Amino acid sequence: xxxxVIQLARFGDVYQTWPVLSALKRKHPDSEITMLVRDKFKxxxxxxxxxxxxxxxxxxxxxxPLFFKRNGVVDGLAELDIFFxxxxxxxxxxxxxxxxxxxxxxxxxLSRPGLKVSGYSRHxxxxxxxxxxxxxxxxxxxxxxxxxxxxxxxxxxxxxxVELKLSDFRAPMLSxxxxxxxxxxDKSSYVVIQMGASDEKKSFGPRVWEEITQFLLNYTNxxxxxxGSQEEKKSIPEALRQLKSSRLLFLHGKTKIWELFxxxxxxxxxxxxxxxxxxxxxxxxxxxxxxxxxxxxFWETGPRTLGSRVLLCNSENNSFDSEGEIVSELALFxxxxxxxxxxxxxxxxxxxxxxxxxxxxSEDFRWDxxxxxxxxSEFPPPISKLTLEAFQRLHELSILALEQVNQIKExxxxxxxxxxxxxxxxxxxxxxxxPLVQPVVSWLRVEKLRIGxxxxxxIQNLTRLCFEKLRDISSIYTKINGRLKAATEExxxxxxxxxxxxxxxxxxxxxx
Amino acid sequence: MKNSPEIIRHLKKVSEKLxxxxxxxxxxxxxxxxxxxxxxxxxxxxxxxxxxxFSYTTG
Numbered sequence: 001x002x003x004x005v006i007q008l009a010r011f012g013d014v015y016q017t018w019p020v021l022s023a024l025k026r027k028h029p030d031s032e033i034t035m036l037v038r039d040k041f042k043x044x045x046x047x048x049x050x051x052x053x054x055x056x057x058x059x060x061x062x063x064x065p066l067f068f069k070r071n072g073v074v075d076g077l078a079e080l081d082i083f084f085x086x087x088x089x090x091x092x093x094x095x096x097x098x099x100x101x102x103x104x105x106x107x108x109x110l111s112r113p114g115l116k117v118s119g120y121s122r123h124x125x126x127x128x129x130x131x132x133x134x135x136x137x138x139x140x141x142x143x144x145x146x147x148x149x150x151x152x153x154x155x156x157x158x159x160x161x162v163e164l165k166l167s168d169f170r171a172p173m174l175s176x177x178x179x180x181x182x183x184x185x186d187k188s189s190y191v192v193i194q195m196g197a198s199d200e201k202k203s204f205g206p207r208v209w210e211e212i213t214q215f216l217l218n219y220t221n222x223x224x225x226x227x228g229s230q231e232e233k234k235s236i237p238e239a240l241r242q243l244k245s246s247r248l249l250f251l252h253g254k255t256k257i258w259e260l261f262x263x264x265x266x267x268x269x270x271x272x273x274x275x276x277x278x279x280x281x282x283x284x285x286x287x288x289x290x291x292x293x294x295x296x297x298f299w300e301t302g303p304r305t306l307g308s309r310v311l312l313c314n315s316e317n318n319s320f321d322s323e324g325e326i327v328s329e330l331a332l333f334x335x336x337x338x339x340x341x342x343x344x345x346x347x348x349x350x351x352x353x354x355x356x357x358x359x360x361x362s363e364d365f366r367w368d369x370x371x372x373x374x375x376x377s378e379f380p381p382p383i384s385k386l387t388l389e390a391f392q393r394l395h396e397l398s399i400l401a402l403e404q405v406n407q408i409k410e411x412x413x414x415x416x417x418x419x420x421x422x423x424x425x426x427x428x429x430x431x432x433x434x435p436l437v438q439p440v441v442s443w444l445r446v447e448k449l450r451i452g453x454x455x456x457x458x459i460q461n462l463t464r465l466c467f468e469k470l471r472d473i474s475s476i477y478t479k480i481n482g483r484l485k486a487a488t489e490e491x492x493x494x495x496x497x498x499x500x501x502x503x504x505x506x507x508x509x510x511x512x
Numbered sequence: 513m514k515n516s517p518e519i520i521r522h523l524k525k526v527s528e529k530l531x532x533x534x535x536x537x538x539x540x541x542x543x544x545x546x547x548x549x550x551x552x553x554x555x556x557x558x559x560x561x562x563x564x565x566f567s568y569t570t571g
Contacts, residue, residue: 059556059559062552062553062556063553063556063557063560066523066526066553066557067519067522072526073526073529073530073533073553076553077549077550077553080549080552080553081549100555101551101555102552102555102556102559105548105551105552105555106552108548109545109548122543122548124543125542125543126538126543126547126548126551
């Protein structure tokens, strides 16, 4: 079987795909796996023994004519033709792990009868086609500001229809690491720090790194290795540059990306923001201390090695209240003692929801709603009057929508179409006014989006089903008066479109 | 590395041109290989404008 895995995101996403590629190869040992990645990030496939062939999507070559030539569009299209000619091979299965418009068009280009497609594609009329439930979940519930708590690698695995084992999280056998670093011998013990990330918003100011470094110099005997790109070299805090200690080694721009494997493999720990080192640490089984903020959803892209910790900063100003809090939590992490800070999360599980820690009631409510939508667990009790009111409005809007859908005969009149369009807008407005119902609104939006081209009757039936489910869900809350549990049993949606696929997450095999 | 304001202006013009081309293509020939390629170019330009290499959750 020939499998094409499309991963057009960045370095970190490519590394977070590695365990899925390993599991795919394990499940289909005779398969030939080709990976399509951005040319800029193809180095992140180096050493991945599960991939047979790598194809690079060179967006620079495609875009260059548009920058420099008068008739650039024609030349850009010609470059795309060349790319597609190179990509033309008869694949049996295309797994799109990119969740982007570009990737969906590429999948569509490869479509032919008999091809199995997982992930985003396009309908014959050019509209987005979300072929599978995990990808629909991704569209609806994943991303910064949303409430998903399943790690992205596990979601990739669901799209690729594989179960991950701990043995899928492994580093390539490249070298012993310490030889990569001048000034280290085989007996050296060290921690690694990566201060920078793909987006500077994900990182923190110089004071944080100065405090951490000073603390490590005083509290431990470890050498401290700083990793990062040549570009990140500029952001090394001046105070750190001034520290004259033989225990500080700055490797910015001095290592190839794959050389991070042996360096991290032998490290005592990694201290990092959401960075490429953090994602590699999941493959080298290195414990990580991850500093995180609200520009990242750590549940999705946080560290995976058991015992790793995430220290979340104050979400109101995206900074830590004091550097003292960071170093005291870091000391507890290094000494394997229980965390004390309110916003420390510990990686305690190998699959499913990885982290334990104190979470806000509103966030728990939204996560419980997601569980109810996709796992058919019970809907949570409302946590405010506003929630009840929001569900009341959703209920009313679902009934209004159903009245319009049921009136449609051969094709929707302008009145019905206009009302349905306004219902859609109002439903979104409700979620803006009461973000606690956002998972439900996102779910509805995606399930409606999944209705592909078809006859008026088919579209009418599928639209009706979506609004009936919204009516059923919201009625749980409209019937709340003292009998929430009974109401849940009465109208609990048994066959929600897009539901149930997460069920297996509770039983993922973690052994290996 | 962020794109300069001049490059962003240029890219926005190219993007508008591609959007018009895409609309004409859809009207005259419908969705097919040609409009698919135009869409890819258009999305690549949009990525450059927003300095993103991917965009989760957008269709």
